[in-house]
């Protein structure tokens with residue numbers, strides 16, 4: 001089969017590799033039908049994630065059809081259409097039982113990280129019964145791909161950790177796919193004001209169509225003043241960081257109001273400065289989280305009902321054979337006006 005293989009920082013190749021086979025009784029082999037590229041894959045290629053070894057097949061999102069299951073898999077059978085969660089859950093360890101499978105002792109975020117991932121013709125999914133979801137009959141397949149990672153990530157790490165409440169003023173820093181997923185899901189809780197901050201005017205225009213009540217291009221370095229002007233000098237109730245660099249986490253600290261929540265989503269590859277000399281008395285809460293993907297069944301229902309329309313996040317389609325071209329497009333998101341790209345395995 002063909003697969004996108006990581007060959008060390010800055011290097012990736014489309015290679016012919018052996019098709020995966022069952023290793024444990026709880027495994028399933030899934031024939032990929034659609035996958036996508038995540039900002040995290042770009043972080044891996046930058047060398048930000050040392051857990052990813054050269055030779056690893058990248059990708060932790062997608063949908064497919066069950067090709068084969070181990071003797072210990074009871075919920076899925078050959079031919080079933082399945083949604084692959086970016087988080088593998090054994091369902092039995094202490095962390096899984098605590099609802100925190102991101103830290104599963106035998107799973108967590110392993111796909112396209114410590115085991116081979118989904119940007120390939122086939123993928124081996126460990127603990128298939130607790131790491132896959134059946135795809136409903138009438139589901140839009142492209143929309144389903146958004147449920148592997150970005151919707152649960154935006155919702156759990158941004159909206160839920162940010163404790164968004166009715167009437168809140170929320171700022172989302174970073175209007176990439178995950179920031180926009182946070183923007184969509186914060187609206188479950190009826191915030192009064194949704195301010196989106198980014199460097200890219202096109203993404204800010206998209207954010208407006210997704211429900212942003214105000215957008216700020218921070219290129220001029222005046223984002224703090226502008227947020228303060230919009231909030232009568234009080235700052236925001238919730239600041240969601242969806243970039244993963246020191247400057248954007250710093251911006252969250254400058255615009256957060258008393259009693260507010262800073263919810264970090266970004267994957268950080270370097271340290272940030274924490275301004276406790278200003279924040280110690282401000283009653284704020286700072287949260288971090290690796291997505292647990294425990295809200296996927298709920299999000300799936302909201303997508304099926306039409307309440308959540310994640311298909312808006314998809315801007316480009318490629319064949320899996322053109323995965324390198326897809327990386328070029330996604331890697332030049334500003335110029336290409338790219339959000340999520342869908343790769344179809346034809």
Ligand SMILES: [Zn+2]
Nearest residue numbers: 038039040149
């Ligand atoms: Zn991802």
Ligand SMILES: [Zn+2]
Nearest residue numbers: 090093096104
């Ligand atoms: Zn576990």
